[in-house]
Amino acid sequence: xxxxxxxxxxxxxxxxxxxxxxxxxxxxxxxxxxxxxxxxxxxxxxxxxxxxxxxxxxxxxxxxxxxxxxxxxxxxxxxxxxxxxxxxxxxxxxxxxxxxxxxxxxxxxxxxxxxxxxxxxx
Amino acid sequence: xxxxxxxxxxxxxxxxxxxxxxxxxxxxxxxxxxxxxxxxxxxxxxxxxxxxxxxxxxxxxxxxxxxxxxxxxxxxxxxxxxxxxxxxxxxxxxxxxxxxxxxxxxxxxxx
Numbered sequence: 001x002x003x004x005x006x007x008x009x010x011x012x013x014x015x016x017x018x019x020x021x022x023x024x025x026x027x028x029x030x031x032x033x034x035x036x037x038x039x040x041x042x043x044x045x046x047x048x049x050x051x052x053x054x055x056x057x058x059x060x061x062x063x064x065x066x067x068x069x070x071x072x073x074x075x076x077x078x079x080x081x082x083x084x085x086x087x088x089x090x091x092x093x094x095x096x097x098x099x100x101x102x103x104x105x106x107x108x109x110x111x112x113x114x115x116x117x118x119x120x121x122x
Numbered sequence: 123x124x125x126x127x128x129x130x131x132x133x134x135x136x137x138x139x140x141x142x143x144x145x146x147x148x149x150x151x152x153x154x155x156x157x158x159x160x161x162x163x164x165x166x167x168x169x170x171x172x173x174x175x176x177x178x179x180x181x182x183x184x185x186x187x188x189x190x191x192x193x194x195x196x197x198x199x200x201x202x203x204x205x206x207x208x209x210x211x212x213x214x215x216x217x218x219x220x221x222x223x224x225x226x227x228x229x230x231x232x233x
Contacts, residue, residue: 035222037166045158045166045213047222059220095165106171107217108156110181114165 002026004096009116022079022096030074033099038092124150126225133231142199144214151195161210172197
């Protein structure tokens with residue numbers, strides 16, 4: 001069974017830093033692209049960042065470029081999101097999501113974690 | 123990059139059927155999309171992918187009541203025999219190069 005378990009969410013002051021983690025199990029983690037998706041309170045889903053299997057291809061939504069860094073450790077089956085210069089508008093539930101990675105010609109998200117909550121407030 | 127447009131809300135009666143629409147922006151009408159369900163207070167769940175041809179492929183464990191179809195730039199999610207647990211937000215999703223895009227979501231109310 002595919003499982004994605006996020007952790008690391010917390011209350012952080014504006015300008016602060018935090019690292020989110022996502023531990024994967026039930027599939028060959030190193031074979032899949034992975035992403036972070038966030039959802040601000042009462043709002044819709046927003047894609048944040050994506051990383052390919054070996055970390056050589058990374059992309060971000062414009063609003064987080066230069067402040068958030070996605071990375072992975074295939075030996076630990078883990079995905080990370082290093083966050084710095086945090087703003088109130090970064091407050092959201094952060095989800096780890098697996099991409100179909102071209103299988104069946106799809107790069108859609110096919111599995112989701114349960115999320116971890118980041119609150120940025122003084 | 124593509125833009126996905128969804129109605130903000132929909133409603134239908136228990137036991138009836140409802141069709142939700144996701145419309146692709148101009149120049150992207152052939153794109154594959156995915157449908158995701160988010161029940162209140164829960165994480166999103168992948169339902170299916172829908173291709174421009176109208177073919178669809180559901181995720182693991184998705185009930186037979188859920189189906190997909192396509193017409194031009196529109197991609198549809200049809201839910202038959204509506205159940206109370208179908209009351210949720212439904213999002214469509216697609217990708218282009220290294221960008222992933224979500225629609226704004228449709229909140230489905232089961233009456």
